[in-house]
Structure formats: C-alpha cells, structure tokens
Amino acid sequence: MPIGWGIIGPGGWADRYIAPAIKQAKDSKLVAVLSRDKERADVFAKGHGADRGYDSLAEFLKHPGLDAVWVGVPNNLHAANAIPAMDAGKHVMVDITMAVTEEDCQAMVEAGKRNKVKLGVEFQTRHHPGNRELKRLITEGILGDLIMLRAQMSLPWGGGQVSGVQQWKVSANAALAHPDHSWKEVYPMRGGGVTVVGGMFAVDLLRFLAGRDVEQVYAYTDAATAPRGQETLANAILQFQGGVPAFMDCSSRNPYSDNNVTVYGTKGRATSIGGLRLDSEGAVEVVTDRGNIRKEFSGHNMYADEFEEFMRCIRENKEPSASGVDGWRERQINIAIVESSRKNAPVHIKL
Ligand SMILES: NC(=O)c1ccc[n+]([C@@H]2O[C@H](COP(=O)([O-])OP(=O)(O)OC[C@H]3O[C@@H](n4cnc5c(N)ncnc54)[C@H](OP(=O)(O)O)[C@@H]3O)[C@@H](O)[C@H]2O)c1
Structure with missing residues (x-):
C-alpha cells in the first residue's frame, strides 16, 4: 500500500525537487496540496498528479489517504504547520531550516513524541x-x-x-x-x-x-x-x-x-x-x-532515496537518518x- 503524501507550501522547491522525489520513490504517492491560494494548490496538484488542492490546513489534514506531510513554507512557519499535522497523526518531513527559533524546534520534537509519529528533516545530502x-x-x-x-x-x-x-x-x-x-x-x-x-x-x-x-x-x-x-x-x-x-x-x-x-x-x-x-x-x-x-x-536521486528511507522508518518504526x-x-x-x-x-x- 503506497504512503500518501501531502505538500504544505507548493513553491519552487516543492515543484522542482519534492513532488518529483515523492513520485519517483517506491510505494509513495502525492495525494493533496495546501497553499494559501486554492487555485494555486489545484494547479500544483493537477501538475503533479495529486487528487486535489486545499487552502485550509484543517480540511487538508482530513484528506482521505493522507499519511505523511512535507512542510516547505517560510522557515518561521514550519512549526505552525508541522505541529497540527503531527497532532492529526501525520508523519512529517520538514524542510530546512527546521525552524528559526530553538523553541519551535523543541515543540516539533515534542509533538512527534507525543503523537508517536516520525519527524524527519530534509537534509538530503546525507543520502548523496x-x-x-x-x-x-x-x-x-x-x-x-x-x-x-x-x-x-x-x-x-x-x-x-x-x-x-x-x-x-x-x-x-x-x-x-x-x-x-x-x-x-x-x-x-x-x-x-x-x-x-x-x-x-x-x-x-x-x-x-x-x-x-x-x-x-x-x-x-x-x-x-x-x-x-x-x-x-x-x-x-x-x-x-x-x-x-x-x-x-x-x-x-x-x-x-x-x-x-x-x-x-x-x-x-x-x-x-x-x-x-x-x-x-x-x-x-x-x-x-x-x-x-x-x-x-x-x-x-538522493531526494527520492531520502523519501524512501523516511517511509521505511514509518513502516519499520525506526528513527529517520x-x-x-x-x-x-x-x-x-x-x-x-x-x-x-x-x-x-x-x-x-x-x-
Ligand atoms: N533542502 C533544500 O536544499 C532546500 C532548497 C530550497 C528551499 N528549501 C526550503 O524549502 C522551503 C520552501 O522554499 P522555496 O524556495 O520553495 O520557497 P517559495 O518558492 O517562496 O515557496 C514558499 C511556499 O510557502 C507558502 N507560504 C505560506 N505562507 C507564506 C508566507 N507568509 N509568505 C510566503 N510564502 C508563504 C508559499 O505560498 P502559497 O501559500 O501561496 O503557496 C509557497 O507555497 C523553505 O523551508 C526552504 O528553506 C530547501
């Protein structure tokens, strides 16, 4: 059964590297996209083969088949998106920099533990x-x-x-x-x-x-x-x-x-x-x-390898690299x- 991914922040990085990596990784599927602009989210979703776009975080997190979320909004907003996603039971891969403040980093780590979900950070060069x-x-x-x-x-x-x-x-x-x-x-x-x-x-x-x-x-x-x-x-x-x-x-x-x-x-x-x-x-x-x-x-493709490793960790209940x-x-x-x-x-x- 493929792991269903959502993208929060369909910007340049998601378009060029993340959506293609999710597509290339084994047993992985992009299902939903969240933007502040519903039309942008839908265009991105259509362009990358996802089911649909959203402009509400709460609705996005209810999307059927959504298991894991990549967060790529501005760095100071990572925690505000990643924590509700983890509280909704989703695994989270957050892009760099994880957060601007150490307090946000700590709150994200605690949310992962509290909800027993995986929290990974996109340091793709570990997979080069x-x-x-x-x-x-x-x-x-x-x-x-x-x-x-x-x-x-x-x-x-x-x-x-x-x-x-x-x-x-x-x-x-x-x-x-x-x-x-x-x-x-x-x-x-x-x-x-x-x-x-x-x-x-x-x-x-x-x-x-x-x-x-x-x-x-x-x-x-x-x-x-x-x-x-x-x-x-x-x-x-x-x-x-x-x-x-x-x-x-x-x-x-x-x-x-x-x-x-x-x-x-x-x-x-x-x-x-x-x-x-x-x-x-x-x-x-x-x-x-x-x-x-x-x-x-x-x-x-170190990005696809990174997503595959993260999904292996979800399936085998291990900590991501x-x-x-x-x-x-x-x-x-x-x-x-x-x-x-x-x-x-x-x-x-x-x-
Ligand atoms: N791993 C790497 O090598 C690498 C390389 C580049 C970037 N990144 C990281 O990837 C993330 C995205 O970077 P990017 O280059 O794709 O940036 P970008 O093109 O500017 O996209 C940012 C995304 O965040 C959304 N967003 C939500 N709230 C926002 C706000 N208040 N102001 C501006 N945008 C807002 C944007 O708009 P909408 O809501 O309108 O969709 C857009 O979808 C960042 O965390 C960045 O550090 C990582």
Whole structure:
C-alpha cells in the first residue's frame, strides 16, 4: 500500500525537487496540496498528479489517504504547520531550516513524541551516494580514527556562475513557480543568510559523518556588513566531542565553489567530490597506504532515496537518518556560528 503524501507550501522547491522525489520513490504517492491560494494548490496538484488542492490546513489534514506531510513554507512557519499535522497523526518531513527559533524546534520534537509519529528533516545530502560512501569508509574503520573533517557548501552549487536559486527558478514550470520569494529577504522569516541556505548542510553532514556532537563553535561571518544582516559568507571551526575539529565554509559569493567534503583519519584521507551539491552526481577519492581509489557516482536521486528511507522508518518504526533532534542540533550550531562571529569568541553548545 503506497504512503500518501501531502505538500504544505507548493513553491519552487516543492515543484522542482519534492513532488518529483515523492513520485519517483517506491510505494509513495502525492495525494493533496495546501497553499494559501486554492487555485494555486489545484494547479500544483493537477501538475503533479495529486487528487486535489486545499487552502485550509484543517480540511487538508482530513484528506482521505493522507499519511505523511512535507512542510516547505517560510522557515518561521514550519512549526505552525508541522505541529497540527503531527497532532492529526501525520508523519512529517520538514524542510530546512527546521525552524528559526530553538523553541519551535523543541515543540516539533515534542509533538512527534507525543503523537508517536516520525519527524524527519530534509537534509538530503546525507543520502548523496558519495557521502554514504564516506560514512561507510569511516564506520568500517578504513580511514582509521578521525583526525579532522572539512566541508564546503557554497553557491553557485557545484560550479558555474548560475546560483542554485536561479537554477530552480529557471527550470521550474513557469505556471507552478511561486511568484513571490520575498520572505527570503526577511531575517525573522528565513532565520539567517547563507548559513541557513547552504552552511547548514555542511554542518549537518559533518555531524552525520563524525557520528558525534559539536561541543564548541568558533566562527567568522560577514553579517555585520551584509545587506539586512543576512550573512553572505561564513567560516567556522566546529569542535566535536573527542577532540575532533572540523572546518566548514559557506558563501553566496564564491564563483566555481567545489562543495567537496574531506575526511582525514589515521589511515588515510577520503573526499566526496561535489558531495554538497544540489544534484546527486559526484565521485569519492580515497588515499591510503594501499594506494588511490576513485569511484564515480551518477544516476542516483538522493531526494527520492531520502523519501524512501523516511517511509521505511514509518513502516519499520525506526528513527529517520535526519531526525527532529538532528534538525534542532543543527539550528543550535547555526545560531552559535552567528553569535560567535558577533562576539569574536568561541561559543559552547549546550547538549
Ligand atoms: N533542502 C533544500 O536544499 C532546500 C532548497 C530550497 C528551499 N528549501 C526550503 O524549502 C522551503 C520552501 O522554499 P522555496 O524556495 O520553495 O520557497 P517559495 O518558492 O517562496 O515557496 C514558499 C511556499 O510557502 C507558502 N507560504 C505560506 N505562507 C507564506 C508566507 N507568509 N509568505 C510566503 N510564502 C508563504 C508559499 O505560498 P502559497 O501559500 O501561496 O503557496 C509557497 O507555497 C523553505 O523551508 C526552504 O528553506 C530547501
């Protein structure tokens, strides 16, 4: 029996990546769409093969066959949509950034527990095949003990001068592309600049690979001089438990960013080339005493893989790879990056 999905927030991202991923994932079906505008919801529903659109959250949540919901409205509105959905017994996959405030992150995690439903956060880069290979190399001890990690997530995503935002606006169906993205310019609605557009993927992936938590952050951002206080560049040193440091950088100004992830262990080094791009292409290069290996990856869809994993967790009652707690931790670190730069001092993370 396929799992029935609903989309809350049929904007550019849902159109270009989420609805196609739900369609491609096995045993999965898009059934309903919620927008503030019923006509937009219906057009989106028709365009992506869903039953119908709604403009009322309460009515949408009653749609027959609706099991799970993807939430992709402005970040400050995630909790206000995700919590009623969980209270109605629906599983929720919330897009990044999970929420602007830690209080909202906590309330979402509590709603998931209270209702015994799954809460996942869309950190799709955990499902990139090259990053999965890095995780395997670490877990199986092939790289030895971790020494340090490094990750970049900058726009333009993976080469070229066209930004990711332009890429999905250009290629989205013009009839479905949302006309108004102005919330992204409003700090309290998006929750930050490039650290919430890109940097958070680097932070989350480093946590996923290291398999432990960050205890301290020391960072520089250009928020003090950036338009509307939304940073366009951030560099951070994350101190993981066990004394393992990681360096992450993100910027919306880097031309031809590589968006690679590198792990150094006592037995060697491995790099996921393009592991922090928006597509699922890339390669892994491993250098150890046994020599050099390069594996290419293509033909994957990390978004569909992510939805499949989430649905497996629903069926087998397991925690998704990126849970609500992971989303909350990432937001804590993100806030600490901005604070550390403002104070020009390290910031401890309360676990
Ligand atoms: N995982 C990733 O790599 C990735 C990449 C891009 C974006 N995202 C995330 O995906 C989500 C959607 O981003 P997007 O680029 O698709 O944005 P978008 O095109 O602006 O779409 C936002 C959606 O939210 C709805 N919405 C509800 N209340 C709103 C309000 N008060 N102001 C503005 N819009 C409102 C919009 O309008 P209607 O109600 O009219 O439908 C629209 O459906 C965000 O959480 C974003 O951070 C994730």
